[in-house]
Amino acid sequence: MPSMMYFFLSVAALIGGYMVYSRVVERMFGVDNCKATPACTMADGVDYVKLPPSKIFLIQLLNIAGLGPVFGPILGALYGPWALVWIVLGSIFAGGVHDYFSGMLSVRYEGKSVPDIVGYNLGNGFKQFMRFFSVVLLLLVGVVFVTGPAKLLANLTDMTLMTWVIIIFAYYFLATVLPIDQIIGRIYPLFAVILVIMAVGLTGAMIVKGYEFYPSAHFVNQHPTGLPLWPLMFITIACGAISGFHATQSPMMARCVPDENCGRPIFYGSMIAEGVIALIWATLGMSFYPTPEALNAAIAAGGPGKVVNDVSMTLMGPVGGILAILGVVVLPVTSGDTAFRSARLTIADVLNFSQKGNGARLMIALPLFVIGAVLSQVNFDIIWRYFGWANQTLATIVLWASAAYLVRRGMLHWIASVPATFMTCVCVTYICYAKIGLNIPLDISTWIGIAAAVGSLGLFLVKRPAFAANPVA
Template sequence: MHPLLIAFLAGVGFVVAYHTYGRWLGGKIFKLSANAVCPSRRLADGNDYVETPKSVVFGHHFASIAGTGPIVGPAVAIIWGWVPALLWVIFGSIFIGAVHDFGALVVSLRNNGQTVGDIAGRVLNRRVRVLFLCILFLALMIVLAIFGLVIASVFRMFPSAIVPCVIQIPIAVAIGAWLNRHGKSLLLPSLVALGVMYVTVIYGDVGFLHALNAAMADWSLLQWVVLLLGYSYVASVLPVWTLLQPRDYINSLQLISVLALLVLGVLAATFVGGGAEAAAAGAGFEMVAPAFNLSPAGAPAMFPFLFITIACGAISGFHCLVSSGTSSKQLKQEPDARMVGYGAMLTEGFLATLVILACGAGVGLGLTEAGGEVFTGAAAWSHHYAQWSSGLGPALGAFVGGSANFLEALGIPAAVAVALMGVFVASFAGTTLDTACRLQRYIVQELANAVVPKPAEGAGGVDWLGALRGKHGATIFAVVTAVVMAAIPPAGAEWTWANAGRGGLILWPIFGATNQLLGGLSFLVIAFYLWRRSVPVWFLIVPMILMLVLPAWAMTLNAFVGEASWWAQGNWLLVGVAVITMGLEAWMVVEAVQLFPRVKGVVEAGALDAAGNAVDPAR
């Protein structure tokens, strides 16, 4: 199938799904009402709860959930063939991922903007709440520890991306101040911000700036991790409108504009041809990746590992934290939830589709390696995907190189095209990092309240966890634990400045399965919320089962099966975490199965109505 036809059919499919299935979910299942009072108004505090236009919330939400997930996952998973990867992205986004994000957002909107983990304590029971929050804390700690490494690695591969990414911060602060002070249309300042960003991409690596980029690219990984997590601390304690929200909004504009450029690049490559390398080699524009490659060298079985390798591009448990942790605190009215929750996930699915096209067809237009050798056609794909153990670097290089070829087809110079895609990847890793830090703060605060309730006023005694209930104490705890984990050298390696910063890799192999498992547990909470209100849940059953079974299956294979398993290699830390995680999952599922038949139509204690008033469970 031609790449242009794939892009067209995928785009049409996502648009149709939004206006049909998404509309049905919003109207018939969640019954979104413009008259409902959202937490952003009822609990407005100017810091976390801030009424915000839906376009800005969409930007924040989209940039936060996108990150590098929909890029890295499809870029790696195409090793099994472009057809399985594409089918999982399209159908997973429409029927699983978007439903998950939408449901988590609505449930949180109707529970004072609380996280799904906190809500689990009421719709299921208190034990489940603590179990869920522990899983969330572990998952977010890994994200915080690893994404500093991801961003540092991108900066080392593409130093020209450093200055443009840094300049985004003052641009974001200016946009936030403009919106907060004037409350006017964001169109003009947004266009100006986008223009400035692209100017920095074009001229951000010349003269003095080139030397600055090169010097910063040589910083140690630990230096980068500490600097980036320090920035994340600042971003997460400032009012959301100051930095986090506008930076994500600007990045969403960048993402949408890059998506448009990539689509135009696909058109140009189809009708005009590729860049200079493609013309010199006579390379045509077609899918050079195999449609199916069921036994790639060194790779695990496609089923179930495809479904945890492509996470954010189809479904990701991390998204429930964004939906219920930040976005639900900013929406002005309930109907906006469909665009933010369902629409953003479909847009991410389209991004993942373009990643598949870049890695499966764009690379065929020509890639030049460091030694000067040029690969085109199927040879270019095979060079990057020779075997599974090649890892993240070649896959990421295939995406950046293939996407840059699309941009070159539009006449954009090769150096600018590579810089633009490097900024694109690093920017979205950064938005995931600062959003994850804010989310971890909420989780730490909720865990502190769940483990040791705050002493009643006037009751006396010492509040031993008082520091963790405040935003600064909780955020510092989140940052310090991530830095400590990152500073640990990889398993079996000595502590050196070269190794420090790679500690997140210790638990990274288990993150994919844990992340998808989190999606299944989030579905469990959404299902119980609806079931208690006698709302049909049949459309959640298959996605929930898939996201509970497939990750557990993959985790079991990784931990115990084969010579390369963690058990066989004596990696007891990963084995222990896997056993604990699967034990927590089994415990939660058993609790849910026992409770499910008894709670249909029984509204949980602490439930709120559309006006924010407590609902009497007896009624």
């Protein structure tokens, strides 16, 4: 079989997962179009605004697809074709489930943010923890998605990095405080066109120019520096397979959904679309560079941003290359703006503070951006490493909350509790092993991770009768 077919089979698997498994997830959730959505019952012209489903899908895709499905898969490509397996299986059985439930539970809970979604299903203790944890994560995301695109734009122009940081921060501020249909609802469809040019154009150019797909790929850990595939790959490739950041974004679109039938294509579908983007960049990393060593040398010379620049300019020429790079810039910019917006909404939910007035929005947004500006001066690599672990930990908690909801509905909870158990093992093993964590040897860290995963599942099963005793209204 030509190696190119492995790429198209992977894309087909993602599409097949959407066509089949998303319907299973939807049925377990229990869609009810007799229930009016928050966009209908709580319309305020600012955050609760009914939008067309196609526009919501584009906004949701751009909200969740930050640098993660580009930089993460480029770094993940160093591990070899196991990266493709994780993107496909993770997107279908973990990320899609996570995104669907985080969006649709918000629809059911009046558009509430992730702390309330978790609190309703796992209790007040988790709710209070998530109030702090989710806002910290959103700030980290907002800062990461300022410096990343600013570096790419500085490389394309004569303007300095700091100039672009200021410009991007200014845009983020406007997108955070203005009604959702005034900036985000208007420009995201245009950004989506650029994104499609990037994805389709780079793949097509690689085929036309005769590049061999996966020339050195083997199903072993191929990382040139010997970094262990477990658990690092599952943290490195986050947004292209499963990402807790998505749970912070979904409630924003839950406030715009016209009916519950839209949930499957909007929330599960956008995760699958992001998985395709991740597949493209993992494939480019393993195909544009003849060996993992060559890819690693490019990353060492200028990070994943250099890989994006080299691949885009070589495959599509100066004009097409700039469009492709702009497509990559669009991804983090359209997640950074909504990260700050989601942080504002989360804090407003905590304080029970109406956001209809301009002054009320400014009272929350101004302090957020002051903190963000300070964090933007911290080393990008340090923030990214902490973001990766925090991101996957948030996803794990949301999956456990989804499993509890399914028990309360009397439905099969395994579609959420199995990926939750796996991700518990990943996150605990990583924080035990990583230098930013406890720096424990990998074999011991893995056993601690397994014990934590088994213990979490056991505790969930013990608590199942209590969940079932509090059924969904």
